[in-house]
Amino acid sequence: MTETVDSDRDPVDRDPVDRYDVHATESRWLAEWERLGLYRAGGEDDPRPRKYILDMFSYPSGDLHMGHAEAYSIGDVGARYWMMRGYNVMHPVGFDSFGLPAENAAIKRGLDPVAWTYANIETQSAAYRKFAVSFDWSRRLATSDPDYYRWTQWLFLRFFERGLAYRKASPVNWCPDDQTVLANEQVVAGRCERCHAVVTKRNLTQWYFRITDYADRLLDDMVELEGTWSDQVLTMQRNWIGRSVGAEVDFVIEGHDAPVTVFTTRPDTLFGATFFVVAVDSDLAATLAAGGEHEAAYLAYRDQVAAISEVERLATDRPKTGIFLGRYAVNPVNGERMPVWAADYVLADYGTGAIMAVPAHDQRDLDFARAFDLPVRVVINTAVGDASAVEAGTALGGDGTLVNSGGYDGLAKDEAIERITADLAAKGAGKKAINFRLRDWLISRQRYWGAPIPIVHCATCGEVAVPDDELPVRLPDSTTVDLAPKGISPLATAAAWLHVPCPKCGGDAQRDSDTMDTFVDSSWYFLRYCSPSYEDGPFDPAAVRRWMPVAEYTGGREHAILHLLYSRFFMKVLFDLGLVGCEEPFAALYNQGMVVMAGSKMSKSRGNLVNLGDELAAHGVDAVRVTMLFAGPPEEDIDWADVSPTGASKWLARVWRLAGEIGAAAEVDEAEDPPLRRTTHATIAEVTRLVESHRFNVAIARLMELTNALRKSVDAGHLGAPSVNEAIAALTTMLAVFAPYTAEECWARLGHEPSVHQQSWPVHDPALSTAQTVTCVVQVNGKLRDRVDVAPDVDEATLQELALATEGAQRAIAGAAVRTVVVRPPKLVNIVLG
RNA sequence: GCGCGCUUGGUGGAAUGGGAGACACGCCGGCUUUAGGUGCCGGUGCCUUCGGGCGUGGGGGUUCGAGUCCCCCAGCGCGCACCA
Secondary structure, three states: OOOOOHHHOOOOOOOOOOOOOHHHHHHHHHHHHHHHOOOOOOOOOOOOOEEEEEEOOEOOOOOOOHHHHHHHHHHHHHHHHHHHOOOEEEOEEEEOOOOHHHHHHHHHHOOOHHHHHHHHHHHHHHHHHHOOOOOEEEEEEEOOOHHHHHHHHHHHHHHHHOOOEEEEEEEEEEEOOOOEEEOHHHEEOOEEOOOOOEOEEEEEEEEEEOHHHHHHHHHHHHHHHEOOEOHHHHHHHHHHHOEEEEEEEEEEEOOOOOOEEEEEOOHHHHHHOOEEEEEOOOHHHHHHHOOOOOHHHHHHHHHHHHOOOHHHHOOOOOOOOEEEEEEEEEOOOOOOEEEEEEEOOOOOOOOOOEEEEOHHHOHHHHHHHHHHOOOOOOOEEEOOOOHHHHHOOOOOOOOEEEOOOHHHOOOEHHHHHHHHHHHHHHHOOEEEEEEEOOOOEEOEEOOOOOOEOOEEEEOOOEEEEOOHHHOOOOOOOHHHOOOOOOOOOHHHHOHHHHEEEOOOOOOEEEEOOOEEOHHHHOOOHHHHOOOOOOOOOOOOHHHHHHHOOEOEEEEEHHHOOOHHHHHHHHHHHHHHOOOOOOOOOEOOEEEEOOEEEOOEEOOOOOOOOOOHHHHHHHHOHHHHHHHHHHOOOOOOOEEHHHOOHHHHHHHHHHHHHHHHHHHHOOOOHHHOOHHHHHHHHHHHHHHHHHHHOOOHHHHHHHHHHHHHHHHHHHHHHHOOOHHHHHHHHHHHHHHOOOOHHHHHHHHHHOOOOOOHHHOOOOOOOHHHHOOOOEEEEEEEOOEEEEEEEEOOOOOHHHHHHHHHHOHHHHHHHOOOOEEEEEEEOOOEEEEEEO
């Protein structure tokens, strides 16, 4: 018998039941594991098959919370399982450590962002260790390390060289609270994704990544992810990219030099176009209105629209507004003159910011036509309705045949689209086109705590890349910078840092004073992990080829179209640069649910925060982990009010007591318990399958059943039997992935040397897991009437005979005629009466 | 509005088209304990004349057999949302 944990127990406590002291266990094994140096990924020569298990890294905002506990419990099971299965597993840890909270802490509380961030990193690192996450600590990185952001900048310059990073002036999303611009992906329903302030628009010159160049590949390559990523995330990415197939059509505007192009998915409805609309906030609208008699009215309308918030503007049930610009566009298919209007229902940044309006077949156009009494012409005969429906205000969508469309009458939709597009192309007035909803990724941020953009602006040379050998462009000391939000980057206030000679001509020049979006940092961290101290590039290409793609990626659903889309984009660019060997970074993605409290998201303002530290102090790490994993399927939310850490504690203590009793007993062959052997081997088979399919709640239920079976067996006098020893060994080994401390403690109580975490996952013997008899269900007319125990290989005829003879079947048949008997050996017989 | 998903005891949840409610929580009873508990054992869907009847949001269908597959409806949740 090995040491017990109750050495510090009160000697006057005469309690006959051993008490499992979780906290003493934790401190003992935490130190021992450090000494053993577990969980380090194998090197280049390691012959084991590799598996890259990754958890989304955390932002070091403070200590870990309940959400972290859930996410890392889930990711850790996979990592530990594959290690025990003999894989060379890389399970790295790092910190997404640039970002606003550090800067806001600096502004509010006068702290140095560097000190604040790195203190939090140490706090979180200690918490991860305590929580027993099987991380390879030798690979730890932080995106705010100069050794890391040097390569973020290096990658930016490769993008810049290829024209994938560029600057343009454009109306951009502006968060008035955070005093910085935001990417489209960071605006949720018109509000800032982070602070929920209502976003406004500003015209600014900013840096963009040309993600739209990769729209097709980002969309098409999703077929590779089908089945290993959730449909929900794939759908969200598809919708976000938003590919529409149609045509571009050129309209001549009378008195305007260049024709105006519109995008439409329905060129077959061209003959139904009765007016033309340009986005009120587009340059085109201003140009068309300029100098005309309607200019004043246009400007007034534009100001009126500008005053409405983005949130209000997004409300779809708003009445349509607009203004006539006094101009006419000419329909290229029939030469008709159509009035040109400006309206806010047409978006400046989608398509060309101008549309042909076909009110009979587009609800928005119809609403507009009815508001301003514009003509409506039905040009498609559809099954869904007719002119009277249009009259009543319902546009006719769907397929049909063309009418009122000149020589195209009678054609079906698809053929009409084909012909009309081809005819336009022949006239030089249009062509087939594909349009995306995806916009280029705006990466400039007017904040201090991020990777500086490694560009120098020179009056003579323009935008000049900082030479690679001068990277990193380090952040100036925060004390030399005015961090207060003022709409321009704090870096612009660090005069000594800002002014540098132009790398090209040596003349006076200025550094770009913006920093990069932190999503740039996190778009390649999984590559840096492969060779975290590599000095000749962002990563060692050979190491990346060995480890990538990530086999299992665990993280929250909130990144469905942010981090996950950006990372996929980066990977494709790096593939094109020849730096990586695969185009998709994450072979499988698991989205864990959230931890909520009493039905709602935990928050300070709701007063329903559950403090992880308190839970750990009350129940211990293992009980909290098991509670998270046992609560339900990992992808579902956990309501902490509905679950029971007490239940988990009880189970772990049961296993601990069993291990103590069994470990203390001498092995005796005569007390064998064959049914327990079967349970053990059946459990191994099932838990293996369940862990691989991420059904941890059911896997734990099976281990609880094995525990119960083992308790019964020991109580029935089988203590010392090989079957009992085998069962506790299997249970302890499998428990290691869910409750690492308790498993290690049990392993020691069984008399083994540490560590259980270096043991192999148990292997089930099919010969032992097969039962000698199975219970066959006897149904009459589909209703359960009796059961009969039979051999697993019973034949149909025998089984039918046995079933018909059962008391329950006879009572239910009660002399009635048997029409047919469905026999499914060995589990079921259904007797159908006539 | 469009798209997707979900709906099973008091609760969280199990169930390759074949025994509904595994495993837990909670509750009830018993045992052990000076007492308490994170100990041990048993019970726990509803009804019952103890034969059985009913039961997976509601309605219909397919099938020898449906929680599971199909159709309709309701409720809840999520995503997108004037994307031409």
